[in-house]
Amino acid sequence: MSARVGRSQRKDPSGARAAAPAGPGPGPDKVLSVWTDNQRAEPGAEGPDGARRRATIHDVARLAGVSRQTVSRAVNDKGEIDPATKERVLEAARLLDYRPSRFARGLVQKGAVTAGLVIPDLRNPFFPEVAAGVLEAAEQRGWQVVVWDSRIDEARERQALDVLSHQADAVVGYFKDPDDVLTRHLGGVPLVLLERGPQQTRFAAVGIDAATGVEQGLNHLFRAGHRRIGMLDGVHGPGPRRLAFLEQVRRLGLPVDEDWVAVCPEHSVAGGEAGMERLLAARPEITAVFGFNDLIAVGAMRTARRHGRSVPDDLAVLGFDGLSLGELVEPALTTLHIDKRQLGRLAVEQVARLRAGEEPLRGADAWVVPELVVRSSA
Amino acid sequence: MSARVGRSQRKDPSGARAAAPAGPGPGPDKVLSVWTDNQRAEPGAEGPDGARRRATIHDVARLAGVSRQTVSRAVNDKGEIDPATKERVLEAARLLDYRPSRFARGLVQKGAVTAGLVIPDLRNPFFPEVAAGVLEAAEQRGWQVVVWDSRIDEARERQALDVLSHQADAVVGYFKDPDDVLTRHLGGVPLVLLERGPQQTRFAAVGIDAATGVEQGLNHLFRAGHRRIGMLDGVHGPGPRRLAFLEQVRRLGLPVDEDWVAVCPEHSVAGGEAGMERLLAARPEITAVFGFNDLIAVGAMRTARRHGRSVPDDLAVLGFDGLSLGELVEPALTTLHIDKRQLGRLAVEQVARLRAGEEPLRGADAWVVPELVVRSSA
DNA sequence: CAGGGGTTCGTGAACGTTCACGTGAGCGTT
DNA sequence: AACGCTCACGTGAACGTTCACGAACCCCTG
Known part of the structure; x- marks a missing residue:
């Protein structure tokens, strides 16, 4: 059926391939020139004024004269594709400035984990160090971390939570608000509190002894x-x-x-x-x-x-x-x-447990013990 | 279909299900009495056995005896919903530990912008300061920032790019690789280089004079x-x-x-x-x-x-x-x-221009000029 | 010439949500 | 009684991608 259209194009490497998908119909198989894929597409008069709709995989497919799946194969570097076709598709993608939607992608293939990290003050050298630990542990697990600097403002803490509860799979950070307020802004996302003892919260936490x-x-x-x-x-x-x-x-x-x-x-x-x-x-x-x-x-x-x-x-x-x-x-x-890095790593460990449905670490296992370093001031 | 079940439930308050909003007159909110005791202190302690598929809006709708749309109205705090129904839906959502998929959500309602920030070394106090500027400017625009610490490793820089090119709408950061290598790992996402002069790259950049x-x-x-x-x-x-x-x-x-x-x-x-x-x-x-x-x-x-x-x-x-x-x-x-904060803010400004299709700032407008601070050491 | 195996490609069908409608009940007005 | 309005809610239809299939073609072998 329409597969034959694709075929014929492939067999006909003459010009005009980059222009119109519906070929001039030089064969018996001009069965359907209407692609089921892009029915609502209006070729030609795309945007009257600068309504720059982002190109989708359909657009690339149409321009390259292939199907969505082939485009997918090309941009994702999968097998089962002819090198020439791949090049053609890639060229079309470049032409249209195509970039796959991370949302559509994430919707179908699970596994992308995003954690939120809320830090009170990036200018205090303590916190970048903790953040480095979080980032390091997250990277090892293949997670990404979106960071918020609450600048020691409780309103901003809550604001961060509001956003992160929509965009992250878990949150770790410093928060001053009590449990119930946090719960309200959390909308169900797992939370790991930094530097809170077990008796101070019912959330998972990592602390300092x-x-x-x-x-x-x-x-x-x-x-x-x-x-x-x-x-x-x-x-x-x-x-x-x-x-x-x-x-x-x-x-x-x-x-x-x-x-x-x-x-x-x-x-x-x-x-x-x-x-x-x-x-x-x-x-x-x-x-x-x-x-x-x-x-x-x-x-x-x-x-x-x-x-x-x-x-x-x-x-x-x-x-x-x-x-x-x-x-x-x-x-x-x-x-x-x-x-401090260990503190951050521990926090990520806690997140992982929460996500796995396991019991979070409590007590000494979730603590970092300070060590006296004697220098000159005392 | 279950939709009709929902209807009938609504019309028949005496149903065996716990869903029992008061009849025509929404009197005092006597909500669920059966499963109000959800003291689940431990998140994720619900499903004892396997089948840990995350609950979707459908599941909540079915449990609450309403449609998806009504669930959406409830969790998004929209109007056009009876307070009693809303409470019932929210309860069901809580029970199932329902959390809306950020992917599905992002797919339909555009506007969520995520930028990537790649920093060489969080332990050098210079960079947290730049990051703070980026974070601040991003927050003002309603963007979120996922941060990578490349730890002065060019391989990790590229790795960060590989991930970010899939998950971010733009990238700003410190990179040592030349333009062509960056392009290869960029897959089309806009990039703003930190601390590179205009003659050193064809990407948008912010620098130091x-x-x-x-x-x-x-x-x-x-x-x-x-x-x-x-x-x-x-x-x-x-x-x-x-x-x-x-x-x-x-x-x-x-x-x-x-x-x-x-x-x-x-x-x-x-x-x-x-x-x-x-x-x-x-x-x-x-x-x-x-x-x-x-x-x-x-x-x-x-x-x-x-x-x-x-x-x-x-x-x-x-x-x-x-x-x-x-x-x-x-x-x-x-x-x-x-x-340093200004440097970060400028970088975000550049990203905004790139996204708007405008020309990025070049030359002095994209520079930060150092200022001599005389103290005691010289 | 029938059949088999390997390439290369296309076709529904998800994925989970929101949007733009549509609908029916209830209530008041004419 | 007919009409219109509001409220509360439900129904396809997107959104853009990947996955699981399957189909057409090519090159062989027997």
Whole structure:
């Protein structure tokens, strides 16, 4: 039937092949010049004005004088196609600027996985590192990752969720909203929370074992003789790090009350500087300070020095995160190092479990344990 | 058909199914009483045995006793639906863990734009900043961005292109391969190159006006009295920064040959340290050094100090990039600051032009001009 | 000349959703 | 009683691609 039309064209390599599919009919088999494929197509007067409809596989097929399937074979580099035909099809595709629709493709062939990643602040060196871990693990699984920078704005977090719940197969990220709000914006997509303990959420999560880390850090400070230790927190509420700090300080029998903790307005060096100003004003007697993260700790060092206190002699500073930046400042920052890439990899692992219908990792398996790295600042 | 079942169910509230919206008068919403207890804390814990086909809109429609369209209305929060029915449909959707296929959806309603972003190394603070600019501009346009970390591996760059050419509507990123190789892996998707001059590629690009920047920097060094200036380059070939350096040095009438330029094995502090070792060995007489980027410049400072040369007195160091990290090291780094976010935003602007069929920006409009930030190191 | 096997190509039929209609019930107006 | 309107909902028909088939042709072999 219409297969014969294709045949005859193939056997007739004379000119006019790139122009009109319905040949002049030089044979008995001009049975149907109307292709069932493209009935509604109007050859010729395509777009009166610049209505640039994107070319489809049909258009390419018509221009090349073959069927959709042959076009598919050509562009996907499959077998079962004559090299000459393939070249002709490819040429037609180039001419029409054809690009297969990823939607139509994804609809029929499953397997393309897209994960969403929501990061609070790309300018904080901590998060790119986590993202690198996510990206790396995702790449290994053949997934792709669409990234959102929520810029520490909860509204933007929700907005990211709204989009991602439509466009991603799973989401991992940092979110401040409580479970029920997240659920509402999630529309059923699996979610893996970053840095939330199991008791803080019913979603799957990966976290940091702040307690163990802080214990190491405060032991170190204590052994160095410090008895009056303050903290520069990064959040207002009592998060895991502050709770661990308070617990360890009490365990060591050291004095502590609210005054010993100052909250920094933001997770940055400038935030640390500002927080340290307030902490020194409230508790000038401190000999050591524990920072919520390395950025804040570096800020603390700078303020301390500005106040004429040398680090670590007059004031010891302990960070949290283990940014490579800590090696470059002076004095080099003693810190609780976190394997940030591992955190990201773990998150992807959690996503994989969720997708497989398995139970997500809970407890220690979903934790990253900080490691004390002693440098010069404490 | 099941459609009629739906009808009859609607007309017959006493049906055995749990679907029982109140009769004509939609009184107080007494919704399902049978399966309201869906405490499924674990996502994906539904189907014990196999057959894990994802639920479609049909399944939901059948379970709720309505048509596809009504399900669509419910999940998309459209009008023209009875609140009670909507609740019933939503409940059924929840029960089946239904999530609309983004492919089917994208196929029918156009407009979802996905861009690919390929970054060489997320651990270099420069690139997250560029990425933030891309993400920000993309978000404003309602696009999403899938990010790849090529980890400075050209094979991975190509691999990223292979995937992205299938899954993205446009690609922006850093690529080392020449135009023809890129074209081969691109399959027709628009590409915007980061940090390539117009004469270096026929693709659309956004770049850095290295010449103007270096001119400012070397003028500054010259005015400070430096006459023997070396460079720590980051690439082997003569890139824009090295060419600009050589030109400016010659313009100032200073001595220079290959020995005055050392290539760092990698774009990192460690790379800068290593490169500086070699540069000091080859040209111990230098009084100033220009770094390919801030990381390398910081490495140079460290090596210089290790060799007993104080910065800036014995040796001045000039960076390139303007990382915030430069403010934290000691002495603070004098550098040619680049608006990295702007670079990213410009790239998205280029993508938009390409998509609109417009001519991409060329020349100065697609450039970011560095600005000399004088701190302590030079 | 019948038959077999290998190429090369075409034809419905999905895939899961939304869009543009169409329909019937209910209610009020004339 | 006829008409019109609104509400709630259902019905093909796309959207663009790949998959599972099968058909026509070619080159052999017996």
